Structure formats: structure tokens, C-alpha cells
Amino acid sequence: MQPAAIKYEPYTPFVNGLPPAMPALAGVDEIRMPDEIRVPVESDTDIVAARQKGRALAVRLGFSSGEATMVATAISELARNIVLYALRGEMVFCHESDGEKPILVITARDEGDGIADVRQAMQDGYSTTGRLGVGLPGVKRLMDEFEISSIVGRGTVVVVKKWKD
Amino acid sequence: MERLTGPTPELQKRFAMALEAHLTQGGEAALLEAYELGRTVLNERLGVLGVATLLQGALVAACERRPRETARTVQAAGSFVLECLCSFEMAHRSVREANTALRGLNQFLEDQTRRISHELHDEAGQLLASVYLALDDVARDLPAPAAARLQSVKTVLDKIEEELRRLSHDLRPTILDDLGLMAALDVLAEGVSGRTGLWVKVEGQREDRLPPAIETVLYRIVQEALNNVGKHAHASAVTIIVRREARRVSCSVRDDGVGFDPGTARSNIKGIGLIGIRERLASLGGALSIDAAPGQGTHLRVAIPLPMTPQGATS
Numbered sequence: 001m002q003p004a005a006i007k008y009e010p011y012t013p014f015v016n017g018l019p020p021a022m023p024a025l026a027g028v029d030e031i032r033m034p035d036e037i038r039v040p041v042e043s044d045t046d047i048v049a050a051r052q053k054g055r056a057l058a059v060r061l062g063f064s065s066g067e068a069t070m071v072a073t074a075i076s077e078l079a080r081n082i083v084l085y086a087l088r089g090e091m092v093f094c095h096e097s098d099g100e101k102p103i104l105v106i107t108a109r110d111e112g113d114g115i116a117d118v119r120q121a122m123q124d125g126y127s128t129t130g131r132l133g134v135g136l137p138g139v140k141r142l143m144d145e146f147e148i149s150s151i152v153g154r155g156t157v158v159v160v161k162k163w164k165d
Numbered sequence: 166m167e168r169l170t171g172p173t174p175e176l177q178k179r180f181a182m183a184l185e186a187h188l189t190q191g192g193e194a195a196l197l198e199a200y201e202l203g204r205t206v207l208n209e210r211l212g213v214l215g216v217a218t219l220l221q222g223a224l225v226a227a228c229e230r231r232p233r234e235t236a237r238t239v240q241a242a243g244s245f246v247l248e249c250l251c252s253f254e255m256a257h258r259s260v261r262e263a264n265t266a267l268r269g270l271n272q273f274l275e276d277q278t279r280r281i282s283h284e285l286h287d288e289a290g291q292l293l294a295s296v297y298l299a300l301d302d303v304a305r306d307l308p309a310p311a312a313a314r315l316q317s318v319k320t321v322l323d324k325i326e327e328e329l330r331r332l333s334h335d336l337r338p339t340i341l342d343d344l345g346l347m348a349a350l351d352v353l354a355e356g357v358s359g360r361t362g363l364w365v366k367v368e369g370q371r372e373d374r375l376p377p378a379i380e381t382v383l384y385r386i387v388q389e390a391l392n393n394v395g396k397h398a399h400a401s402a403v404t405i406i407v408r409r410e411a412r413r414v415s416c417s418v419r420d421d422g423v424g425f426d427p428g429t430a431r432s433n434i435k436g437i438g439l440i441g442i443r444e445r446l447a448s449l450g451g452a453l454s455i456d457a458a459p460g461q462g463t464h465l466r467v468a469i470p471l472p473m474t475p476q477g478a479t480s
Contacts (some may be wrong), residue, residue: 052193069247072193073255076200124259134204136254141262 015134026098035094039106042088047079050091055107057093061102061163070142071104077139078158086112086155101164103144111155118150172215172222176206180223180249187245188227188238199248207252216253220246268448275337275381282336289329298321316386338384346380347371350387350405357403361395369407375414379469381408382445383416386453389442390418390465396424396461413471421466424457 037057039050042162058068059104075091089110094101115121124137134156140146145161183202187195206216224242228235300319304312334356341349347369354365374380387405394400400422407416446453451469 024339048194049195051197055193055196065244065247069244069251070254072196072248073251076197133251133253134207137259137345141255141258142251 015032019103020036037091037093039091041079041091041110042084043083047076047083051075052090054093054104057095058104058162061095061104062165063104067162067165071106072164073149074106074139074142074160077135078106081136081156082108082110082112086110089155096161098163103164104162106147106160106162107158108158109155110157114152114154114156115148115150116149116152172211172219174210177219177222180219183228184220184223184228184242184245188241196244196248199245200251203249204252207256208248213250213253216249220249223422264448267353267444269449271445272378279337279342282333283339284330285333285336286339290326293322293326293329335388341380341384342377345374346383347373347407349380349384350407353384353391354405355386357391357395363391363400364402365391366402366404367407368405370409373409375409376472378449379414379471382442382449382451382469383414383467385445386416386442386465386467387418394418394420394422394463397425400462409471412473413468415466415468417464417466419462421462424461425460426457426459465472 004019023085035057037053040046040052041050051072055072056072057067063071079091083093087110089112092107092109094105096105122137122140136148139158139160142162143160144163145159147159148156149158150156169262179202183195183198187199203216206219225240228238231238270302297319299314300322304315307315334352338349338352340352347367348371350367350369354367357363358365375383391403394403398420400420403418403420405416405418406416443453446467446469449469453465453467455463455465457463
């Protein structure tokens with residue numbers, strides 16, 4: 001039997017609408033995770049819904065209230081970016097495990113203009129809020145894993161993971 | 166640095182209303198409002214103490230409205246409080262990260278300096294030694310007058326060797342790595358005395374070794390301070406005291422020179438090459454102060470907390 005592998009078509013930047021640089025993400029789209037929760041994000045009320053779903057999952061996985069707050073904050077910042085800069089997108093919540101502890105996975109995806117210079121966007125001071133250590137760099141610091149991939153004209157995908165302490 | 170502003174009545178009202186919404190309706194919308202409030206307040210340059218004040222004000226108002234269930238009110242406000250503070254948590258983590266990066270950078274610079282210093286000492290020293298041998302070789306085959314001219318070349322070489330040794334030592338004395346801070350300070354003091362005629366006294370526990378990062382920064386500070394005394398103080402004597410206490414190490418450099426006017430101290434401190442040292446100190450959690458008055462000499466003091474070992478003793 002062939003080992004499971006994610007294959008990329010050459011010269012097609014997206015597989016299933018996803019940048020090829022993120023195999024974990026392609027996996028999210030191809031192999032539906034159990035308990036996967038999807039929330040479309042277009043407006044401020046969707047931010048509330050996304051936070052609510054994400055927080056509920058965090059609580060279900062046994063996260064402390066502090067950890068659940070950090071999850072909600074990450075969702076806020078990622079969803080806010082979608083509403084402000086991409087107009088619409090979606091957030092996906094699911095969980096995995098390292099064998100002992102549960103890991104909450106948040107995927108924020110949009111089909112906006114994309115970010116031309118991701119490295120710059122990840123630096124404090126890129127945006128007015130980033131200056132204070134919030135925004136995308138702030139999310140990275142609150143979470144245990146952070147991946148971002150963006151293609152100009154196609155969109156941005158951010159995947160973050162929070163491990164239960 | 167940007168000044169932090171204080172809590173305004175308008176903000177106080179918004180906090181009280183948001184907490185009230187959280188307590189009466191609950192739900193994610195109220196928590197998002199709490200988060201947004203905290204974030205706004207951070208944006209408006211209100212410090213974490215300001216947020217604490219606002220939160221407490223809102224909590225007092227909420228409890229006054231529910232005199233019979235204050236404990237439950239405080240309990241229910243918990244997630245609201247966390248939300249308000251989470252943007253400060255992000256900011257706090259960014260400062261910690263920056264501090265770690267600064268420490269890493271200092272370590273990198275120190276490693277580079279050490280490498281260059283050792284290369285100057287060992288490699289360049291070796292090359293010079295072979296030039297001496299070659300010159301001796303040539304001198305044997307030359308008539309006397311030419312050999313005398315070679316001697317003047319050797320005099321220049323002596324100066325170069327001396328200069329290389331001094332440069333290497335100034336960059337990073339090997340003795341600091343091998344024998345520690347106190348021995349390195351002794352050598353430094355001897356050198357300064359020899360060059361300037363200053364009377365330099367070094368006091369401290371000689372057998373103790375401190376963590377390398379602390380020894381390095383203390384050495385650099387004393388080096389810089391002695392430089393300044395030599396340049397500006399017109400002093401005749403300097404006393405250096407290194408004292409190890411239970412939780413910290415302190416170092417004092419006092420001279421009997423002309424001092425300076427504390428009114429212009431700020432610009433003086435900036436002007437005397439202590440900027441890099443302040444940053445390096447900050448990354449170790451240390452502090453530096455300079456006391457001076459015209460005619461009263463200058464007194465520089467440094468304190469650095471010692472890292473705790475797992476046993477609770479200092480190492």
C-alpha cells in the first residue's frame with residue numbers, strides 16, 4: 001500500500017484552493033478532521049460566533065480559563081484581519097493530540113488580496129496595532145505553533161495551534 | 166518614551182457597562198467587548214495599572230448593585246478580567262521576547278569579540294614571531310650598517326606587537342575567562358595605573374566566580390568607568406568595590422576627581438559611552454546609577470540580581 005502523501009500539481013499554486021506550502025492545511029481540506037467546526041467570517045457578529053465556537057472547543061478539551069482566553073484572543077485577531085483586509089473568509093477549528101495532551105488547531109483562511117511581504121507583516125510595528133505587540137505577532141506569541149502562507153491576489157491562510165498545558 | 170495616560174471617567178463608564186452586560190447577559194459578545202476594551206485601552210497608551218483601576222471600579226459598582234451576592238459577582242467577573250488583560254499579555258510577551266533577543270545579541274557580540282581577541286593574540290602573534298626569526302636570519306647575512314637599519318625595523322615591530330597585545334586585551338582579556346572578574350580587574354587596574362598614574366584600588370572576594378555574563382558586563386562597566394575617570398575626572402585615586410550579596414552582586418567605582426553637575430548628568434551619562442552598557446545591564450535585570458557633584462568626585466554604582474539555582478542558593 002502506498003503511504004499517504006499530499007501531492008502537489010506543478011505550476012498550480014493552490015491545491016483545493018490552498019497554497020502548496022502548507023501540507024498540514026491541505027490535509028485539513030482533503031481529509032476532513034473529526035469534530036471539525038467551520039465558521040464563515042464576514043462581519044463583526046461572525047467574530048463573536050467564531051470566538052464562541054473556539055472557546056467552547058477549548059473548554060471541551062479541558063483548557064484552563066487562561067488558555068481559553070488566549071484561544072479566543074487569537075481568534076479575535078485572526079478574524080479581525082479577515083473582516084478588515086479580506087472582507088470575507090472562514091475559520092476552522094479542530095483538535096489533534098500529541099499522544100498525551102490535546103492540541104487545538106485554528107485555521108483562518110481568506111481569499112483576499114494576500115500579503116506581499118509576510119515576513120514584514122510578522123514584525124512588530126508593521127501595523128499600528130503590531131507596534132504594541134498585538135496583531136499577528138501577538139497571536140504568534142500566545143500560541144504554541146504558528147504558520148502563515150499568503151499568495152498575492154489569491155489569499156492568506158494562517159494555522160495556529162495551542163497545546164493544553 | 167510615550168507617556169501613559171490615566172483612566173478617564175468615560176472609560177470607567179464603558180468598563181462598568183461592559184461588565185454589567187457580561188454579568189446580566191453573559192455570552193461571547195460581552196467577552197469580545199471586554200477584549201476590545203482592553204485592546205483599545207492599550208492602544209490609547211493606558212498602562213496595565215490603569216486597566217486594573219478600571220476593572221476594580223467596574224467590579225465595585227457591580228457588587229454594590231448586588232450586595233447579597235458579591236462573591237458570586239466577583240467569581241462571574243473572572244473571564245471578563247482575563248479578556249481585558251489578554252492584549253497586555255501579548256504586549257508583555259513581546260517585551261520578554263525582545264529582551265531574550267537582546268541578550269542573545271549581546272552574547273553573540275561578546276563571542277565575536279572573544280574570537281577576534283584570541284585571533285589577534287594567537288594568530289597575529291605567531292606571524293610576528295616568525296617575522297622576528299626571519300629578520301634575525303637576514304641580519305646574520307648583512308653587513309653591519311644594514312643590520313643596524315634592520316634594528317630600527319625591529320623597534321617598529323616591537324611597537325606593533327605591544328599594540329596588538331593591548332588591543333587583544335582591551336577587546337577581551339583572556340584572564341577574564343581563565344581566572345575571573347577579580348583577577349581581570351586587578352590587571353585592568355594595574356594597566357590604568359601604569360598608563361595614567363592614577364591610584365586604583367580593587368576590593369572584593371577574589372575566590373568567587375560569578376556567572377560569565379555578569380562577570381563580562383561588570384568588567385566592561387569598570388573598564389568604561391576607568392576610561393571616563395582618566396578622560397574627564399582629573400582624579401588622583403579610584404576605588405573599585407565588588408560585593409557579592411545573597412541575591413545580587415553590586416559594584417561601585419568611586420573617584421576623587423572634579424565630578425560633574427547632576428543638572429547636566431543626563432547628557433553626560435549619554436555622552437560617556439554607557440549606552441551599550443545600560444542595555445546589556447537591562448537584559449540581565451541590573452541597574453546603574455551615577456552620583457556626582459562638582460568638586461565631589463563621581464560615584465558609579467551597579468547592581469545585578471544573581472540567578473537562583475534550583476536549590477535556592479545563588480551560583
